Amino acid sequence: MKQTPGSTTPRATVATFSTVTMPAVSVANGAAPAAESSIDLPLFDISHESSELGREIVQAAAKHGFLWISGSPSSSSANDGDQGSYDLDAATVQNVFDIGSRFFKGASGAEKAACKITKNRGFVDMKVENLDPQSHARGDFKQCFNLAEPDPDTCAWRQPLPPQFSESAADAALRDFHARCRAVATRVLRLIALGLGIEDADWFVKSHEKSPYTVRMLYYPQLPAGTDYRADADIRAGAHSDYGSITLLFTRPGQPGLEILQDDGNWARVPISPPGYHDPDFPPIVVNIGDLLQFWTNGLLKSTVHRVVLVEEEQPLEQRPSASTAAALGTDRYSIAVFVQPADETVLVPVPSRAVSERAAAFQKVQIGSGGGSATAETLGQTTAGEHLLGRLRATYGIAVTG
Ligand SMILES: O=C(O)CCC(=O)C(=O)O
Numbered sequence: 001m002k003q004t005p006g007s008t009t010p011r012a013t014v015a016t017f018s019t020v021t022m023p024a025v026s027v028a029n030g031a032a033p034a035a036e037s038s039i040d041l042p043l044f045d046i047s048h049e050s051s052e053l054g055r056e057i058v059q060a061a062a063k064h065g066f067l068w069i070s071g072s073p074s075s076s077s078a079n080d081g082d083q084g085s086y087d088l089d090a091a092t093v094q095n096v097f098d099i100g101s102r103f104f105k106g107a108s109g110a111e112k113a114a115c116k117i118t119k120n121r122g123f124v125d126m127k128v129e130n131l132d133p134q135s136h137a138r139g140d141f142k143q144c145f146n147l148a149e150p151d152p153d154t155c156a157w158r159q160p161l162p163p164q165f166s167e168s169a170a171d172a173a174l175r176d177f178h179a180r181c182r183a184v185a186t187r188v189l190r191l192i193a194l195g196l197g198i199e200d201a202d203w204f205v206k207s208h209e210k211s212p213y214t215v216r217m218l219y220y221p222q223l224p225a226g227t228d229y230r231a232d233a234d235i236r237a238g239a240h241s242d243y244g245s246i247t248l249l250f251t252r253p254g255q256p257g258l259e260i261l262q263d264d265g266n267w268a269r270v271p272i273s274p275p276g277y278h279d280p281d282f283p284p285i286v287v288n289i290g291d292l293l294q295f296w297t298n299g300l301l302k303s304t305v306h307r308v309v310l311v312e313e314e315q316p317l318e319q320r321p322s323a324s325t326a327a328a329l330g331t332d333r334y335s336i337a338v339f340v341q342p343a344d345e346t347v348l349v350p351v352p353s354r355a356v357s358e359r360a361a362a363f364q365k366v367q368i369g370s371g372g373g374s375a376t377a378e379t380l381g382q383t384t385a386g387e388h389l390l391g392r393l394r395a396t397y398g399i400a401v402t403g
Pocket residue numbers: 216218237242249251258306307308334335336337
């Protein structure tokens with residue numbers, strides 16, 4: 001059920017779509033200034049599964065392509081005697097952020113180079129990936145590390161790991177996080193199938209069973225005085241849609257920057273949490289629809305374009321940085337995106353749902369997603385999931401890294 005932040009009845013159904021004006025963004029980003037309004041996404045408690053909840057999620061995914069799910073129970077739901085099932089908790093997620101931060105801030109250049117990206121796995125340095133090459137001459141101002149799920153048969157990682165990830169506690173935590181995220185993704189995929197009225201609720205899950213998901217740890221560093229970042233040309237993560245089925249996105253309190261493109265052509269900021277959200281340490285998880293689900297549903301669900309901008313909130317005078325750091329730009333921002341992707345050989349055909357088949361004729365020429373390598377419904381229908389992913393990676397990294 002849709003959840004009202006801060007309410008005493010967490011599974012009550014209340015519309016939460018709204019756009020509010022936000023103050024104070026002082027850094028322009030790329031070709032467009034940062035958004036002036038923010039959007040409250042609909043929030044769902046997915047600790048229980050039902051067709052009604054599935055329909056509400058599909059409705060939200062059709063309207064925005066983005067929604068929130070709560071990762072922890074609110075105190076009222078914990079007290080109502082009806083224990084839902086939550087796969088994640090604040091400490092688990094914080095631990096993975098800490099592991100990521102130890103790597104980004106602590107690894108030597110040689111350690112990072114030893115696990116440099118190949119075949120979409122490994123470390124990506126500043127300005128290497130360009131998610132929106134049409135708007136930006138050089139790559140995004142971020143570092144990231146793409147960690148594929150370990151092989152379920154051998155339990156081996158599929159890529160070289162830096163020491164910060166391979167020491168035993170970190171290794172165990174990263175495996176555990178992958179497993180928990182898979183469980184969350186499975187629930188979301190089942191709910192979407194239920195909401196679309198597909199008879200087999202595991203219709204999506206089946207094509208995802210043997211496909212490694214990618215946990216992408218992202219670090220957008222504060223830029224030092226003298227940085228060559230140009231506010232009129234550069235960006236933290238360029239405008240793009242995601243390439244797979246769904247993405248689970250974890251963000252940190254006090255570290256904004258995500259924006260989504262609305263139908264009217266304006267950008268809206270996605271706050272870290274809705275007003276009054278029950279858990280300040282564990283913000284809700286953002287779920288967004290990727291290109292493949294847009295294709296699978298003949299455009300019913302939206303693979304919404306999004307970006308990450310460098311924002312500087314207006315601070316009271318007494319909290320402004322001291323003279324020694326006054327020229328630094330932005331603040332450190334961390335996020336974790338979990339890319340949920342079906343097996344490469346998955347042939348892309350519209351799902352068996354009446355709501356979807358009714359849209360078939362109108363959908364053929366429609367552009368799906370945005371950013372390097374995006375496709376039309378016609379071209380996507382002639383490819384597999386793996387070919388689509390490869391085409392998009394080639395456009396954003398260049399052929400060398402996709403192998
Ligand atoms: O860092 C974020 O909030 C979003 C990251 C993202 O969109 C991506 O890596 O595809």
